[in-house]
Amino acid sequence: MCTSLGLTPNRKSEIRGIFDPYCITDEDVYGRDDLNRLLTAFPRIEENNFKLWLTSEVVLRRLVFAGLLEYSERAVERARAKNQRYVQTPAFRKALDILEEHHSCVIAGIPGIGKTTLAEMLMVHYVDRHDFQPVRISFDFSQVTQSARYQEKLVFYFDDFLGTTKFDKLLRNEDARIIEFMEDAARNPRWRFIMTTREYILNQARLRLERLANANLDAETCVLDLDDYSESARAAILYNHIFFSGLSREHKLALLKNWTYRRIANHRNYNPRIVEHMTDPRNLRSVVAGEYAQDFIASLDNPSRIWKHAFEEQLTEGAQYLLLALASMPTDCLVKDLEDVFESFLKLRAKRGGFTRQPHEFSKALRELDGNFISTSMVGDDRLVSFHNPSVGDFLAHHLDANEKDVMDLLDSAVFFEQCEALADGPKGEPSKSAAKLKQNMERSLRRLFQSSSAHLQQWSTDAGLVGMTRNEVNSIDRVSAVVQLTEQLDSPELRTFARQLLQQTEKHFESLRLDVVAYARIGETLMNRKIRDEVDESYLRSLKSHLEKRASEMICHQAVLLLTERGNSFFSPDEVGFFKDSFVSFCEKEADEIFLQTDADHIRTQAHSLEFTAKRYEVEDRTSLFTTEMLKTATLMDPEEEETPEPEKDWDQEPSQSFDMDEMFRGLSYEIENLDEADDVSTPDDAQSV
Secondary structure: OEOOOOOOHHHHHHHHHHOOOOOOOHHHOEOHHHHHHHHHHOHHHHHHOHHHHHHOHHHHHHHHOHHHHHHHHHHHHHHHHOHHHOOOOHHHHHHHHHHHHHOEEEEEEOOOOOHHHHHHHHHHHHHHHHOOEEEEEOOOHHHHHHHOOOOOOEEEEEOOOOOOOOOOOOOOOHHHHHHHHHHHHHHOOOEEEEEEEEHHHHHHHHHHOHHHHOOOHHHHEEEEOHHHOOHHHHHHHHHHHHHOOOOOHHHHHHHHOOOHHHHHHOOOOOOHHHHHHHOOHHHOOOOOHHHHHHHHHHHHHOOOHHHHHHHHHHOOHHHHHHHHHHHOOOOOEEHHHHHHHHHHHHHHHHHHHOOOOOOOHHHHHHHHHEOOOEEEEEEOOEEEEEEOOHHHHHHHHHHHHHOHHHHHHHHHOOOOHHHHHHHHEOHHHOEOHHHHOOHHHHHHHHHHHOOOOOOOEEEEEEOOEEEEEEEOOOOHHHHHHHHHHHHHHHOOHHHHHHHHHHHHHHHHHHHOOOOOHHHHHHHHHHHHOOOOOOHHHHHHHHHHHHHHHHOOOOHHHHHHHHHHHOOOOOOOOHHHHHHHHHHHHHHHHHHHHOHHHOOOHHHHHHHHHHHHHHHHHHOOHHHHHHHHHHHHHHHHHHOOOOOOOOOOOOOOOOOOOOOOOHHHHHHHHHHHHHHOOOOOOOOOHHHOOOO
16 A cells, blocks of 8 residues: 555554555555655666656756766866876875864965865875765855765865955855855765865955854865975976876986986975976977976976966967956856957957958967967867966966056957956956056946856756756846945946946845845945945945845845854844844744655755854854754654764875985986887886875
8 A cells, every 4th residue: 555645653554454454564554755765775766757756856966966977077087197197295194184084174275286186186085995976066066065965975176166366256155155064064974075275365265254264264274385295205296297298208308317307306496386387298399308407497496487488479469369368257168258258359459459360360379279378178068268277377367467458458348247357356366456547447348248148157967968068147236246346446436336326226126025135235245344335325235134124034034144244344233133143043943843844854954054054153052952953853863874984094194114215216217218119108107106
């Protein structure tokens, strides 16, 4: 006997009695929970009956997030390919210990020090040694939080989570979501969360985002610096890059003569990224073997020359224009979008400079740059382009900061709103000196592009797998917030007029009770930080406060309230803060009372942890713990958590028993290269050095 309704033990006995003698025991009566358990035990049933998908969270999740999982698997494969060049240092053990204790780790350090490589090796470690499922975060953090399942072994990897070359402003409360997700990971023995960022960007974020400042990330941060690379580690990294490179025999031997390898390994500016760049044949097309060693040392003496010399002396003008166009775009963009930006930029330059365009300039420039300054990749059916490594973006940020004419032409020819935001920022996230002199150009471009399509992307997929990329929907409130922030950043009277007009239009939205009020609160946060506010600012803030009071029974309201209060400003009076705290406690009580309507234990856990996180920020844990504890108990009864038995870890700190002799290491490499037949395959990982 089966029914899709939930049945208590007493109801089962009642039904068995009705159908006696056909139902012999209570176990012959199947209710909703019994059917769900069977579907979980036999997932092929769901997969083969598409009508069940509409109510099957398992299958729908697999379909919705197929693209994310496929993208993550490819990231793992790329990371495995780096294994042959990777040399383990004490930083690996330190980061691994942090992950085992806290389940989250922020890997910070200077550009090029090896943050991404360390994070990728940690991800591979968990995937290959502990059967974790990888989740590579690249475009939309909210998609990842939706895909995470509490009972699955998952390792999340978020590279440059605060921005690639500068602190990118996190939108829609994402900083709070990241901290909340770290707390979720800390409670879950099956999750690991790995993040990377440049140290100066992390410091900027802590100063500008209260939630990160209060998160006490020190215990979960692994700062990678040059002291983590012993002489033997530096030598081994250089050895592996030479051995596995596609360099000619003459170029390889050039580094092994006259103790050049010692000068490289012990150089004050030693940096794994420079070693990687200078052993890639694609970057050395104009460097003959006789000049290679000198060129390598010169690049260490002055790291900026790697890109400056090539940009100014070796690239065609079209390639230079393409790089400038890419510097104004988001980190990853569609090739077809970059082509639109390039064509608009070049058309304006040709008009102002009086020169004649040549055919196929974009495709020629793309071919010239691909593999050295930039890299392209396919995501489903779409081709993406980005800088080959972040140091190219660093160089171009400095270039644009000092070249007002380039910034002016990029602003005047801009195709996307996001270009204006990117061009307003200079090196290391400081305001651009060039943009500060071009306030009228900035104001005209922001007005012109306010309703333009977004250049930001997200993945989309079907049950057949990853299809490609699609544009994010334009969020006008995020753009209003951007204009208000740029007004302050550039101290622009021209922009202030535009911002005032936008605020007057936006204030009318408060008549609706279906707003993403957190985005509106971000505007309020910026206005509260102004030293002098006019009547338009004050009117917006009054309307925002009134709107929040009407929606105090909603969770999104409390996220907005906390955004406005955690900065320590005086937006709310003590009595008003007390009102919102009381409303939140009532909200928690209501959620606990209605928990019987939920059938997904993971959803209940996530909901309870989110309430705990918000209660902690409100400082009302003592008033809400009864409700969240009851919710977690219910989830455990529905789906008991199993204890994980961790596997013993390899002692990565164990020092090699033999003494290190750099000269002996490279004499052996020299002998192999000199005596190796051209047809021999040198790609055997067993020959590589490890420390």
